[in-house]
Amino acid sequence: MSKKLLPRVNRISKLFQPLNIVPKDSKPRDEASSKSYKLMVDMGIIRQSSNGMYNLLPLGLRALEKLNTLVDDEMANIDAQKVLLPHLIPSTLWKATGRLEVAENELFMLHDRHQKQYILSPTHEEAVTSLIASVSPLSKKMLPIKLYQISSKWRDEMKPRLGVLRGREFIMKDLYTFDADLDKAKETYDLVCKAYDNLFQKIGVEFVKVAADTGIIGGSFSNEYHYVSNIGETVVVSCTSCNYFATTEIHNKSSCPQCQRELCHNTSVEVGHTFLLGTKYSEPLKATYTANGKPVPLVMGCFGLGLTRILGAALEILSSDEELRWPRPLVPYNVCVMPPKNGSKEASASRYADDIYQVIEQSGIDVILDDRTHFTIGKRMIDARRTGYPYIVVVGKRSTEPRPMFEIHDLYEDKRLDLSFEGVIDYLRTTNDDQTTRYEMNEVRYKSN
Amino acid sequence: MSKKLLPRVNRISKLFQPLNIVPKDSKPRDEASSKSYKLMVDMGIIRQSSNGMYNLLPLGLRALEKLNTLVDDEMANIDAQKVLLPHLIPSTLWKATGRLEVAENELFMLHDRHQKQYILSPTHEEAVTSLIASVSPLSKKMLPIKLYQISSKWRDEMKPRLGVLRGREFIMKDLYTFDADLDKAKETYDLVCKAYDNLFQKIGVEFVKVAADTGIIGGSFSNEYHYVSNIGETVVVSCTSCNYFATTEIHNKSSCPQCQRELCHNTSVEVGHTFLLGTKYSEPLKATYTANGKPVPLVMGCFGLGLTRILGAALEILSSDEELRWPRPLVPYNVCVMPPKNGSKEASASRYADDIYQVIEQSGIDVILDDRTHFTIGKRMIDARRTGYPYIVVVGKRSTEPRPMFEIHDLYEDKRLDLSFEGVIDYLRTTNDDQTTRYEMNEVRYKSN
Structure with missing residues (x-):
């Protein structure tokens, strides 16, 4: 967008990359419970600022920005529009959808000087639905709408662990879609999943896409993207003969429900989660379009990617105990x-x-x-x-x-x-x-x- | 960084740009107290989410991302390194520098589930100094260090106004520098100001750089960048014969202190602020380098740009009552x-x-x-x-x-x-x-x- 006027040279002498010199006979540190986390700290990629929160240093941010570019590229291919919503969300919106009570323990919340309560957003379903509601009813011509953002999110985890793999402040890419009916919403859902498949293929780390539980986000169905890794906290089951994949929350038996053969169990890291939401948010918050002269609730989908987690998990999978290895398109x-x-x-x-x-x-x-x-x-x-x-x-x-x-x-x-x-x-x-x-x-x- | 695989067309039919149809005889809305703010809302550039907080819609975010690219470019020219620090900052850090009491009224604060208090950061002096302290003492070879970020900031304004011009959540670019002594820090200060001058020249809206008060950020001296506009909240004085410029906080008389001629007074919008901080933060937080075998506090500078405010102020200055006009390099x-x-x-x-x-x-x-x-x-x-x-x-x-x-x-x-x-x-x-x-x-x- 602008021309380089001066020849520039990227020099390691100018790079802020504080290297930890770890004494050879030192005991493993408590918090450094994965090899990639240790290496990311030792090589100056990230640095802890407080419990579950990390500074992204120049090399780490550079990798993240490359990931952002890959995301932007895939999103442009499906005509998704990039926006940026405020991180502070009035808690009244979460009361209206019934999520405040369910999620309260993991929310960071505060009051402003006028005693109005806000949530430091872990996810933006309510906020984006309220945005669409503010311009509702929409004309059917405007549909589908696909809005995404790349921004910080927060979750007050009881026990943050493994650096950026399970932090309390992290970078998410979240996309929200709005359609006229369930069939259209399913088409959009499939289109977005295809874009996510492309993205994960470009990153190049082997992934698995599974049927998943809708949890507190809700909706009619849901898929997850996982990286198989022994540091993962979830277990996915897979059947090599009929290509059945699910989380153990969905299917907790040892035999495949489709072909009855024995299933493989693998620990894995969840790196993406997609939901066909239906009208769970659009109905209470009144995000609508006009059909036959009347406002009808829009049918929504939402699609999250844990960008800092993708980075951390990919490094864990590709690196040795001694040396970091990056996914090709993300290397700083x-x-x-x-x-x-x-x-x-x-x-x-x-x-x-x-x-x-x-x-x-x-x-x-x-x-x-x-x-x-x-x-x-x-x-x-x-x-x-x-x-x-x-x-x-x-x-x-x-x-x-x-x-x-x-x-x-x-x-x-x-x-x-x-x-x-x-x-x-x-x-x-x-x-x-x-x-x-x-x-x-x-x-x-x-x-x- | 990645190739476009498909031909893509940017189509307005796909753009999320909710247009407000304002009835011709409508009264001006209360909140819409500047022409640019009204136009930004009417033309779907931004949209309010709650008091003093705004959704950046696709066209608004696109302009902001162009501004980010200009910033990144200038920063690369002076070897500044881009990082991303967490937005939540332990309030103990602000206690250590004495800022917590002074700023408390305007801070958004919260407690986590372990009753630890955090500040939703309005500025990152403490956070970045604490990062440098965590790898201190540095070798002199690593200096100067220049770290910057582009991220959301918060201030709990009593009366937010004029859309993104004075919001409670906004996008800042903040740069922090670390040097061995005051002379070196002054050199770095001048280098950064030169980069800021370049940036403002590229944006192309007439600006004025003035001597300024250091306020609660502190330090030994300070400059501000202003856009002259009648919606501004500050007043700058200028002398056309000797090129003296200052805020009225610094110089509140009608005659120039250098040549005694009469000064011009102009209302203006502050869009950037630079400080030579000295050791105000590095001393209490122990950010040091090694000189003669001993740790010595680093001499700091900090340099803020209100990116969403630059956008809003530029649009106010360039637009007519009826039509938006953008700075050339920022037009979506x-x-x-x-x-x-x-x-x-x-x-x-x-x-x-x-x-x-x-x-x-x-x-x-x-x-x-x-x-x-x-x-x-x-x-x-x-x-x-x-x-x-x-x-x-x-x-x-x-x-x-x-x-x-x-x-x-x-x-x-x-x-x-x-x-x-x-x-x-x-x-x-x-x-x-x-x-x-x-x-x-x-x-x-x-x-x-």
């Missing part, structure tokens, strides 16, 4: 370029690092320069591998040869190559092109039901 | 293309609208199609002018001539032209290129002091 920087150490024999070749940086950057690939040249390549390489930059280019010993050669460390393929300048650029361009096409080819092993 | 869509009415004589030429749309879109210009072809051109033209799309292309009567001609309505230049297909494209490309270069040439009449 794709390439880390490393000039030689100051005063080393190769120091004279350090201009190659700048040149490689520039050419990669001009190819539209996200790159960062590790210009902390007071550190050895070895020390910086450990940091880069732990941070999880998938491609690390080192201007090392062979950079002073008559035909200079550079190291590429490819963390996804787990290999190292020595390549010429052109070879480096080609390699990075090719792997990056692959990445984009790979989204489309990426097969989802667990099919949706 | 630059071009609105209008195909003929269904069933009209020109209906056969409607393919030109699609073609024009596609070519403009491929030129990287933000465009929207007013495909509500059940409405006349006249009706849609009124909506487009009131919404403030600066370039409106109409496929009208002359589109069926042997050499088809199209109307361009240029709202900035207040003129209408009849041009060929190529002429339309050229005109739009040229004005859009101009727009980018105009940023750089844009003179700021009120110089900073």
Whole structure:
């Protein structure tokens, strides 16, 4: 939207990435009960501010913003409109729908100076329905309406745990749809689920979509998206022969209800939840459209994605105990370029690092320069591998040869190559092109039901 | 960051833009006490959710996101790092700096289920200082640190007014800097102010930068950025002969303290505020770096921009009583293309609208199609002018001539032209290129002091 006027270089020396030096013989910290959470703190991706609340540091926010862009892209494809609703919601709205009593324990609530009570929103069904009600009755021509936002949400969890996986303040993407009748609403529901399927395929972490319980949100039916992981708090059952998937809240038996074969049980993390709501909110709050001259309640759907949780869960699934690994489209920087150490024999070749940086950057690939040249390549390489930059280019010993050669460390393929300048650029361009096409080819092993 | 896989068309029929039809003889509404606020509500840019809180609808959020992009751009130029801090802040932090008592009346506060008190943040000095303290003492090599965020803020105003100009929940951009000593902090302060000057020049609305009072934020000195407008709540004094500018809180006399000439007084809206804080926060909260083996408090600066307020104030200044006008870089869509009415004589030429749309879109210009072809051109033209799309292309009567001609309505230049297909494209490309270069040439009449 605006032009870059100055050449800029992303430099690790300027990056705010406080690294925790953990003594080798230290005991595992209590709160750090998952490997990804430990690594996210140690590598300066997030940092706790208070119980269940986390600062997103530059690398963490950068990954989140890439996820936001993927979401915006999928939403534009289905003509969903982005809005931003206030986070404080009059509690009278929640009284009107009967949710205040049910959810009270987990709500953050406050009174303003005029003694009016507000809820710090965990979800926006009432708020968005009240917005639509304020312009009701709508003309049928305006339907379907699909409004979404990406914003902070709150839940006063009794026991927050695992960093951003179960925090008390977190980032959600929530979408609300309004249709004329149940058939249309079901069409919209399927369209949105298709967009969510696409999104999860692009992220590239294996997911499973299951039949789910509607819980206190309510409505006629519901699906959940899960990442299978041993740190999960829910259990999903799946049947490999007939593609039946459900949460144990829906189906708690060991045999499949469709084909009677034995079911697999997997612990998993819920990362998305979709509901066909019907008129549970539109009726009490009077969100309507005109049919035959009369106002008729709109039929709603709602669709949530836990964005910070997707990030945390994906990192948990992809990382090793020692090194972070990111979903390809969410990695903060794709390439880390490393000039030689100051005063080393190769120091004279350090201009190659700048040149490689520039050419990669001009190819539209996200790159960062590790210009902390007071550190050895070895020390910086450990940091880069732990941070999880998938491609690390080192201007090392062979950079002073008559035909200079550079190291590429490819963390996804787990290999190292020595390549010429052109070879480096080609390699990075090719792997990056692959990445984009790979989204489309990426097969989802667990099919949706 | 990701490729568009499908051709997409932005269509007004899909846009959620509830238009208020205001009866001609209606009295002005009480809450609508400024022309821009009335227009923003009538044209579906924002909509009130409760006292002093506003839903940003798709067009409003789109403008805000363009402003965010401008901010991100300027911040990248000065190596500032984007973060996101939790909105809930333990009130103990505010007790430690002595601000809790001073600000209490305007704070939204709550208790969690463990009876711990939190503030819904109006500003993040304590929170960010506590983050830095958690990784203190820093090495001097890490300085300066510049962290910023774009996020919601809250202030429990006694009397919210004028829509997003003085709301209780609003979007701020806040930047915090950390330096080794006062001289370095002053250098950083000047660097950031330069970036803010650039930003305000790009937005293009005439601004004035004045000496200001440090108020309850504190610190050694402070500047404010103001938009001159009769709906403003502050008064700035300026001397045209010696370029002295100040708020009346700083200088409340009629003559200039530098040259004794008479001062001009103008009501204005404060849109930015910068502070050289010193160690007011870093000392009690122990944000330090190591000098001579000892921890020394960091010298801080803080820099706020009221993003939703900038948007509201700019619209107030640029709009007429009847029609919205946006700052060029913030307009939700630059071009609105209008195909003929269904069933009209020109209906056969409607393919030109699609073609024009596609070519403009491929030129990287933000465009929207007013495909509500059940409405006349006249009706849609009124909506487009009131919404403030600066370039409106109409496929009208002359589109069926042997050499088809199209109307361009240029709202900035207040003129209408009849041009060929190529002429339309050229005109739009040229004005859009101009727009980018105009940023750089844009003179700021009120110089900073």
